[in-house]
Amino acid sequence: MSDKTLRADAERSVRAILEAAEHVLAADPGASMEQIAAEAGVARTTIHRRFANRQALTDALATSAARQLVKAIDDGRPDTAPPLVAMHRITANVLEVKSAWAFALALPAEPGSEASLLQRDINDSCALTLRRAQNDGLIDEKADLDWVRRVYYALIGESLHGNAEGADPDTLAARIIDTLLRGAGPRPSRSAP
Amino acid sequence: MSDKTLRADAERSVRAILEAAEHVLAADPGASMEQIAAEAGVARTTIHRRFANRQALTDALATSAARQLVKAIDDGRPDTAPPLVAMHRITANVLEVKSAWAFALALPAEPGSEASLLQRDINDSCALTLRRAQNDGLIDEKADLDWVRRVYYALIGESLHGNAEGADPDTLAARIIDTLLRGAGPRPSRSAP
DNA sequence: AAAACCTGCAACACGGATGATGTAATTAGC
DNA sequence: GCTAATTACATCATCCGTGTTGCAGGTTTT
Secondary structure (H helix, E strand, O other), X not given: OOOOOOOHHHHHHHHHHHHHHHHHHHHOOOOOHHHHHHHHOOOHHHHHXXXXXXXXXXXXXXHHHHHHHHHHHXXXXXXXXXXXXXXXXXXXXXXXXXXXXXXXXXXXXXXXOHHHHHHHHHHHHHHHHHHHHXXXXXXXXXXXXXXXXXXXXXXXXXXXXXXXXXOOHHHHHHHHHHHHHHOOOOOOOOOOO | OOOOOOOHHHHHHHHHHHHHHHHHHHHOOOOOHHHHHHHHOOOHHHHHHHOOOHHHHHHHHHHHHHXXXXXXXXXXXXXXXXXXXXXXXXXXXXXXXXXXXXXXXXXXXXXXXXXXXXXXXXXXXXXXHHHHHHHOOOOOOOOOHHHHHHHHHHHHHHHHHXXXXXXXXXHHXXXXXXXXXXXXXXXOOOOOO
């Protein structure tokens, strides 16, 4: 679906367009195709040649970003690694992808589209990992895992907002996991048995 | 600035327009003035008489919503009530205002605008309340209060997303405070002294 | 080197949104 | 209730973004 024996330079153009669209639309979701084309270093008509309309462009953007996110998660071995390790690695990977494709990943997925299916897979992976963490005693038995997952997403989103490309993903990930599991309340004294 | 001896019907029109703008733009940020006018039950030109252009309208929307948010926070007595009580009341109040003015409050505030100043006040109030909570031992001494505040905002935002006008604000507020202070990890056994 | 392909440029038609104008209706103040 | 002012409405002119097409020139592939 994605590669139809496209010529090398055409492939590069598509990449440039998608990256430009991400940058420009993140700054202004209502930006014109002209602005995207300028950022990509191509003519506006070239965009229209590859993507029939604006919707097609954003769809491609969404699926491209979702694929990268899936890869970032799979690289963390959500099914096999110890839950805490998996959570940490996945979080750090996801932070990197999300910081580069924030707009594309915030795009509402058309029902039935590939991006939508990928989003479902992502949610499932996340839910599975959290369940494993719960079974390991990392998460309270009575916790509402759906709420926990949403909080987790929110923490990731918040980490990206305030972070002006400063802190490294591992530091941010550590803080996210810590906040998710322990909150901001006082820590039990370390001297307890 | 807001009331310049405006006639009674005009005042009503302005209100209707602002509420309509909130509803329509929340559903589609790129909606036309025409759609807003239709929702408000007025002619599009009427909007243009009150608000020179789209920017003026969204500015007014932002300041109007920010004022309501300030009021919601002040009603919670952030300076005098016990921190935990204040946090709960403020959260519940803010949830109500934010669910009604989600779009307006997400609007980027122009530097120097009234909305921007109000946002600063809001952040200050929140920071103050958190500091009081920290002094009371509700929040860990070593916690980064700026991060705590951002997490708090993120939890409020997430609560509004998933909540299809279902749960009541007090229940949501309780969950937010609980998650903020304790996280999702296992609870210490209740039998401890 | 030839063929196939891709890109940029220019011009075009189209639609939708914007903003201003003159006229009819509604309101406030007495 | 009456008058004068103010408001709302319908129409119009204009602009901006979109999507399309044709062609010339350059690049990749074979």
